[in-house]
Amino acid sequence: MKGSQLLINKLKENGVKTIFGYPGGVLLPFYDALYESDLEHILVRHEQAAAHAADGYARASGKVGVCLATSGPGATNVTTGVATAHMDSSPIVVLTGQVPTKAIGTDMFQEVDTIGITMPISKHNYQPRSPDKIVEYIDKAFYIASTGRPGPVVVDLPRNALEEDINIEDYEINTEIPGYKPTRKGNIKQIKKAIEVINNSQKPLILAGGGVILANASEELLKFATLTNIPVCTTLMGKGSISEEHPLGLGMIGMHGIETTNIALTECDCLIAIGCRFSDRSTSNGELFAPNATIIQIDVDPAEIGKTININIPIVGDAKATLEEFINQVESPDTTNWTSHISQIIQENQPTISYDTVPLKPQQCIKEIMEAVTEDTIITTDVGQNQMWMAHYYKTRKPRTFISSGGLGTMGFGLPAAIGAQFAKPDENVLSIVGDGGFQMVLQELATIKEHDLPIVTCVLNNDYLGMVAQLQRLFNDHVYQTKFYDNPDFVQLAKAYKIRGEVVEKPGELRETIQEALKTREATVIDIRIDANELLPIVPPGSALDKMKTSFDDVEDLQ
Amino acid sequence: MNQTNKHTISILVENRTGVLQRIAGLFTRRDFNIDNISVGKTAEPGISRITITTYGNNRTLEQIMKQLNKLIEVLKVREMKPETTLRRQLALLKIHAPTEQNKSEIIQYTDIFRGHIIDVTPKTITIEISGKPDNINALIELLRPYGIKEIAKTGITAITRGQNTL
Numbered sequence: 001m002k003g004s005q006l007l008i009n010k011l012k013e014n015g016v017k018t019i020f021g022y023p024g025g026v027l028l029p030f031y032d033a034l035y036e037s038d039l040e041h042i043l044v045r046h047e048q049a050a051a052h053a054a055d056g057y058a059r060a061s062g063k064v065g066v067c068l069a070t071s072g073p074g075a076t077n078v079t080t081g082v083a084t085a086h087m088d089s090s091p092i093v094v095l096t097g098q099v100p101t102k103a104i105g106t107d108m109f110q111e112v113d114t115i116g117i118t119m120p121i122s123k124h125n126y127q128p129r130s131p132d133k134i135v136e137y138i139d140k141a142f143y144i145a146s147t148g149r150p151g152p153v154v155v156d157l158p159r160n161a162l163e164e165d166i167n168i169e170d171y172e173i174n175t176e177i178p179g180y181k182p183t184r185k186g187n188i189k190q191i192k193k194a195i196e197v198i199n200n201s202q203k204p205l206i207l208a209g210g211g212v213i214l215a216n217a218s219e220e221l222l223k224f225a226t227l228t229n230i231p232v233c234t235t236l237m238g239k240g241s242i243s244e245e246h247p248l249g250l251g252m253i254g255m256h257g258i259e260t261t262n263i264a265l266t267e268c269d270c271l272i273a274i275g276c277r278f279s280d281r282s283t284s285n286g287e288l289f290a291p292n293a294t295i296i297q298i299d300v301d302p303a304e305i306g307k308t309i310n311i312n313i314p315i316v317g318d319a320k321a322t323l324e325e326f327i328n329q330v331e332s333p334d335t336t337n338w339t340s341h342i343s344q345i346i347q348e349n350q351p352t353i354s355y356d357t358v359p360l361k362p363q364q365c366i367k368e369i370m371e372a373v374t375e376d377t378i379i380t381t382d383v384g385q386n387q388m389w390m391a392h393y394y395k396t397r398k399p400r401t402f403i404s405s406g407g408l409g410t411m412g413f414g415l416p417a418a419i420g421a422q423f424a425k426p427d428e429n430v431l432s433i434v435g436d437g438g439f440q441m442v443l444q445e446l447a448t449i450k451e452h453d454l455p456i457v458t459c460v461l462n463n464d465y466l467g468m469v470a471q472l473q474r475l476f477n478d479h480v481y482q483t484k485f486y487d488n489p490d491f492v493q494l495a496k497a498y499k500i501r502g503e504v505v506e507k508p509g510e511l512r513e514t515i516q517e518a519l520k521t522r523e524a525t526v527i528d529i530r531i532d533a534n535e536l537l538p539i540v541p542p543g544s545a546l547d548k549m550k551t552s553f554d555d556v557e558d559l560q
Numbered sequence: 561m562n563q564t565n566k567h568t569i570s571i572l573v574e575n576r577t578g579v580l581q582r583i584a585g586l587f588t589r590r591d592f593n594i595d596n597i598s599v600g601k602t603a604e605p606g607i608s609r610i611t612i613t614t615y616g617n618n619r620t621l622e623q624i625m626k627q628l629n630k631l632i633e634v635l636k637v638r639e640m641k642p643e644t645t646l647r648r649q650l651a652l653l654k655i656h657a658p659t660e661q662n663k664s665e666i667i668q669y670t671d672i673f674r675g676h677i678i679d680v681t682p683k684t685i686t687i688e689i690s691g692k693p694d695n696i697n698a699l700i701e702l703l704r705p706y707g708i709k710e711i712a713k714t715g716i717t718a719i720t721r722g723q724n725t726l
C-alpha cells in the first residue's frame with residue numbers, strides 16, 4: 001500500500017472526517033488517494049484559513065482538527081494558524097507537504113524547513129521519511145495533540161513517503177513515546193492542602209481558564225461552585241466554562257474585563273485558579289495580582305505553574321479529575337457574606353448596554369446579538385475591539401460556544417474559525433463577530449462559505465478603524481496614525497461579489513432583525529454594522545493593578 | 561554573570577534528528593542562556609546525554625527544567641548539584657613558545673596540572689588538559705603571559721558521585 005493510502009487510513013482510524021486543505025505539487029499523490037476515499041476535503045482559499053478552520057473545528061467539537069498545506073509557501077502560510085493553536089492549546093494536526101527526502105537541503109522548488117520553522121510554535125512535529133513512519137507518526141501526532149495540555153502537532157510529509165508502496169505487515173510499528181507522560185490526577189497531598197485553605201477561607205474565588213473547557217470540566221466546575229457557593233470569574237479562554245447568566249458566574253477578568261470582577265479578584269483571600277496560565281492580559285501587573293489571596297493553581301502543564309505569578313499551592317493535574325476530587329473532599333466554607341457582597345456590587349454596577357443612538361454603540365450591537373441567538377449558538381470573534389466588546393458584554397452560557405484567538409491575538413481568525421466550527425456542528429447557528437480590519441485579512445474565505453452553503457452570519461463591527469490600536473493611541477500615545485481605513489470597500493457589494501447576502505445595519509433594532517432573519521433562513525450573510533468609532537473599551541492601563549480600571553473617557557478627545 | 565547562579569543540567573534524550581535544535585531553540589525562545597553544552601551517546605542505544613551549563617535564578621532554573629521536560633524527545637532532566645557532581649572538561653591549548661626556556665617552563669606547568677604535551681613545533685607547544693573547569697582555567701591563566709595562540713574547549717560533562725545514576 002502506498003504511503004498516501006496508509007495516511008488516509010490512519011486519519012480515518014483517528015476519527016477524521018473533514019480536512020481543511022489546499023493542494024500543491026508535492027501533495028499530488030495524497031490528493032490521488034484522497035479522491036478514492038470518503039474523507040471530506042474542504043478547499044479553502046488560503047492556507048492560514050485551513051489552520052484556523054481546523055482550530056475552530058477542534059474548539060467547537062473537542063475533537064482534533066486537521067488541516068493540510070503544501071510545501072514551501074503552503075507551510076509558511078499555515079504557521080500563523082499553528083502558532084495560534086499553540087498559544088490557545090487547541091488540538092490540531094497539521095499536515096504539510098515536503099520535497100522528496102533526497103532533495104531536502106538542496107533548495108528545491110517550494111522547499112522550506114517546515115520542521116525548523118514550526119519547532120517553537122507547535123507541541124511537537126514529525127517528518128516521516130517512509131510510509132511505515134507515516135503510520136507510526138500519525139497515531140502519535142493525534143495522541144500528543146489531544147492529550148495532556150493539547151496543542152498542534154505538525155507532520156511534514158516528504159513526497160516520496162507518500163508515493164512509496166510497502167507491505168505494512170512487514171514492519172514493526174513503534175507505538176511508544178517514552179518521553180511523554182502527561183499527568184492527569186493531581187497529587188492527593190496537594191489537594192488536601194488546597195481543600196484546607198478553601199475550607200478556612202472567607203472570600204474564596206474561582207478563576208476558570210481555557211483548561212476547564214479543554215478538559216470538558218464545566219459540569220464539575222458548576223457542581224463545585226454551587227456546592228461551595230464560591231463565585232467564578234474566567235479568563236478570555238475560560239468564557240463559557242460557566243454560564244455568565246448564573247448568579248455565581250462573574251464574567252471575565254483582565255485588561256478589558258468586568259470592573260467589578262477585577263475588584264472581586266483583588267479582594268479575594270483564596271484564589272482557586274483552574275486551567276489558566278495567568279497571561280499578562282488577564283493579570284495586568286502580575287506583582288499586584290490578587291494581593292490578598294492564597295493562590296491555588298491547578299494545571300495539567302507543570303511549566304505553567306509559577307511561570308508568571310507566585311503560587312502557594314500548585315496542583316499538577318487535569319481540571320476534570322482534580323475538580324472531581326475537590327467535590328469529594330470540600331466542606332462548604334462559609335461564603336455567604338462574601339458571595340452576596342460580590343453579587344451586590346455586580347448588580348449595582350451593571351454596564352449600560354442599551355443605547356438608542358446612531359451611529360450604533362457597540363454595546364447596543366452586542367445586546368442585539370444576544371437577543372437574536374440562543375445559548376447553543378456558536379460565536380467566533382476576531383481580534384481587537386470586536387473581540388473585547390464581545391468578551392466584555394456578551395453573556396456566554398455554554399462551553400465551546402465562544403471561540404476566540406486569545407494568546408496569539410491573531411487578526412483574521414474569526415471567519416475561518418467559524419467555517420471550522422460550522423463543519424464541526426453543522427446543525428448549530430454560527431456567528432462570526434469581526435472588525436473591518438480582521439475581516440479584510442481573510443475575506444477570501446467567503447468563497448469557501450459560498451461553495452459549501454454554510455449559513456454563517458458574519459457581523460462586521462465596522463468603524464473604519466483598527467479600533468483597538470486606535471484606542472491605545474488615543475489613550476496613551478501622541479497620534480492616531482495608520483489606524484484609520486480612509487476608503488473601506490462596500491462590504492455589501494463585496495459579499496454580493498461572492499454571491500452572499502449582504503446587509504447594512506445602521507439603526508438600533510436592525511441588527512437583531514437581520515441576524516434573526518439570517519438564522520431563520522439559514523443563509524450565509526455578511527452584515528456591515530456601522531458603529532461609533534469613538535466608543536472606547538474599559539481598560540486597565542498597562543502596568544496598573546487590575547482594580548485600577550479606566551471606565552470613564554471624558555478626558556479623551558474624539559476622533560477627527 | 562553571577563557564578564553562584566550557575567547550574568549544570570543533565571538531559572537524557574532520544575537520539576533523533578533535530579533534538580539538539582529543539583533544546584537549543586527552547587533556550588533561545590525562552591531567553592535562557594547556554595554557557596556551554598556537551599553531547600554524547602550513552603550506554604543505551606538510541607539515547608544521548610546532553611550536559612548544559614546555564615545561569616539564572618531559581619525561578620529561571622525551574623522553568624528551564626520544566627520546559628525541557630515538555631519536549632517529547634526529552635526522557636529525563638536533572639539539575640546536577642555541585643556537591644554531588646563530578647564535572648569535567650577537555651581543552652586543547654596552543655601556546656607561543658619560541659625559546660627552549662619557554663618550552664621547559666610550559667612543560668613543567670603542564671605536568672603540575674596533569675596535562676599532556678601533544679604537539680611541539682619550533683615556535684609552539686600544544687597541550688591537552690582535562691579536568692575540573694577551574695583547573696583548566698588556572699592553567700590557561702598561568703600560560704597567558706607566554707601568548708596563547710589558540711584554545712579549543714569542549715563543553716562540560718558531568719556525572720553523579722557515588723552509586724546514584726541519572
